[in-house]
Amino acid sequence: MISQSVNDKRTDLLAAALKLFVQYGFHGTPTSQIAKQAGVANGTLFHYYKTKEDLIVSLYIDIKLRMGQYIEAKAEPHKNPKKNFRNQFIEIVLWSLENKDDFYFIQQFHNSPFAALVPPEEIQMQLNKFCGQIEDAIKLKAIKNRDTDFILSLITSHTYGLTQYLTKAKFDDDKQKKIIKDSFDMLWKMIE
Amino acid sequence: MISQSVNDKRTDLLAAALKLFVQYGFHGTPTSQIAKQAGVANGTLFHYYKTKEDLIVSLYIDIKLRMGQYIEAKAEPHKNPKKNFRNQFIEIVLWSLENKDDFYFIQQFHNSPFAALVPPEEIQMQLNKFCGQIEDAIKLKAIKNRDTDFILSLITSHTYGLTQYLTKAKFDDDKQKKIIKDSFDMLWKMIE
DNA sequence: ACATTTGTAGAGTGATTAGTCAATCTGTAA
């Protein structure tokens, strides 16, 4: 099964890159190390990814894709916008906690010059889902009437801050869930 | 005046490094470029900073110091905790907007393996001021009774999110101030 | 005046790295 093995190598490379990037940073990780960690030859890496940059951007897009799929799979669409936001908020935080490396990589990537290299259509795709929801909620007067991007910024950074906090402090699952719910209530108080 | 000229070279180097790091990233910026931009010889850079890493960490500490001084200079201590938070919140956001490179550098730095290299006493120093204020406010029941670090995380990320938003969208000063104030009111609603 | 320390320069060095390439292997299809 050739296409299977191709996918394996591709994902092996991405997984290896993720692990090493998170630990040593982009520049601290030579492509030779990534290849070694993935169990393939140096040249193979460049067979699948034209440049190191290409690998980095591909990894970002892959992570975003996986996160999107995860959230979508867990989504239970409600008429009630609050419940919708609540569900998604909780799922995103849980995903981030279960995939700390991915989460950390995204932050690292966002605050790097590589961020400018993501194709615009990728960015737009990711935003559209959320922006639509926010606009709907505003129309229904479920949340404050502010610029959509503004609301999105506040929600995103709130999610980020909470995840950062939960990552540093180690709580058991129950306590963690309580904090997440509490945190959403606070967020909602802010934007409702 | 030798000490003057020494300071000049040091600050020239930091300023050059800041500009280039923000544009090209840590690894995308060779020390030779930093020296050139600062108008000094390559070797001079290594006279003042033992390694590139040392330069990066020093730059971070320098920026944090300057920000702290700016905030402190503008501080008008109130008995009222809300007014205190409000003042500081506004000042931090304004500083970030006036010093976009510094702001961006800090994010870049925080999400990089270099963050682990900051001497612990530096970190503690910065946290103490804020944590004290938060604890006081909790005692006075001005804000919700939650873990100090939790509150701090939420405030920090809120500030960050707002600054990100204002940096991307370009508003005139009046509009900007309105948004900042509005944003603080929302933040306060969340934690009061 | 002299000695000593400190600052500055920039060519040089050794190590490292992204990316190439020619050769070999593997699977498929006629």
Add this chain to the structure above:
DNA sequence: TTACAGATTGACTAATCACTCTACAAATGT
């Protein structure tokens, strides 16, 4: 069986980079 396309390899290269070293200049102390 043969032919062919893609996959895989790893030695190789050209370039780059962090950092050193030596020589000299400027400032400071005595």
